[in-house]
Amino acid sequence: MKKSTSIHRFSNSTSSLLRALAGGLLAISTLLICLDRAAGATTAFFDDFSGPTLSSDWQASLPTMNQENRFFGPRPATYVGAPLYSFQTLGGSSVIRMTETNSALTRRGWSTTTSFSASSFHYEVRFNTLVQSAATSIDSFIEIGLLDPSNPGRYDLVAPFEGGNATDPQFVTGSSIDNSYTAVTLPYQNNTWYRLVLDAPSGGNIRASVQSDTGIELMGRTFGHGAGAFSSGFELILSQAMGEPTSPQPQDVAVDYALLIVPEPNGIALVMLGAVLWAGSQKRSKAKSNR
Numbered sequence: 001m002k003k004s005t006s007i008h009r010f011s012n013s014t015s016s017l018l019r020a021l022a023g024g025l026l027a028i029s030t031l032l033i034c035l036d037r038a039a040g041a042t043t044a045f046f047d048d049f050s051g052p053t054l055s056s057d058w059q060a061s062l063p064t065m066n067q068e069n070r071f072f073g074p075r076p077a078t079y080v081g082a083p084l085y086s087f088q089t090l091g092g093s094s095v096i097r098m099t100e101t102n103s104a105l106t107r108r109g110w111s112t113t114t115s116f117s118a119s120s121f122h123y124e125v126r127f128n129t130l131v132q133s134a135a136t137s138i139d140s141f142i143e144i145g146l147l148d149p150s151n152p153g154r155y156d157l158v159a160p161f162e163g164g165n166a167t168d169p170q171f172v173t174g175s176s177i178d179n180s181y182t183a184v185t186l187p188y189q190n191n192t193w194y195r196l197v198l199d200a201p202s203g204g205n206i207r208a209s210v211q212s213d214t215g216i217e218l219m220g221r222t223f224g225h226g227a228g229a230f231s232s233g234f235e236l237i238l239s240q241a242m243g244e245p246t247s248p249q250p251q252d253v254a255v256d257y258a259l260l261i262v263p264e265p266n267g268i269a270l271v272m273l274g275a276v277l278w279a280g281s282q283k284r285s286k287a288k289s290n291r
Ligand SMILES: [Ca+2]
Pocket: 047, 048, 049, 050, 093, 094, 095, 255, 256, 257
């Protein structure tokens, strides 16, 4: 009898130990998952433009928005619908090629059908300049932006601008929210990949930039507001805008992808949740072993 009691005690303490170990492992794996999420980010939107048709994530809908350049801007550019486009492969990347002839002060393009809400985010569009010249493409041959779905009079825009029939390249930004528009000189190489970026750091203001294909900022401007200015969320804009040539002119660009990254929601809170779960499992193990 004594022997069996001792065995019973042994198996009891062994199962308590195993329970404690299992609880600990569960807590550790929970913590690791939480830490991974805290350090990571979520892809909230991604279009690789692989065709053969345009994703229904995009809608041919934009308001009249100002077009900035250092000669005439900012002046309102009328939305005239989607540009002509086709899906191609360029340098091994699937691209949407937007090739259109546009009149002065018009804009073509899309907004996303979804609006996004985030306290910080990174919107990036990779594009290739192809050949910018009077004969092939001028002015803002590509443009990206953010649009307030609750008030189309509120938007941010950033774009290259091949002014003077592609002899005076500029980096232009516009924000109706700040009522601020800027244009500075920035040369672009033909047949070269770049990235247009709108980056909203947590607690900071949105920075508009054009970056090299390796992510080095070539020119940037920080707006006077952060992501919080879009309290009703924001739609992504992908467009082309024409300045004020005296006759309709071509615009041409190849776009590899559009990407919106949002940090994992409440990463810190998840870590804290992990810690609470771990403490809870310790408590449970202790209670069980005390039985
Ligand atoms: Ca692509």
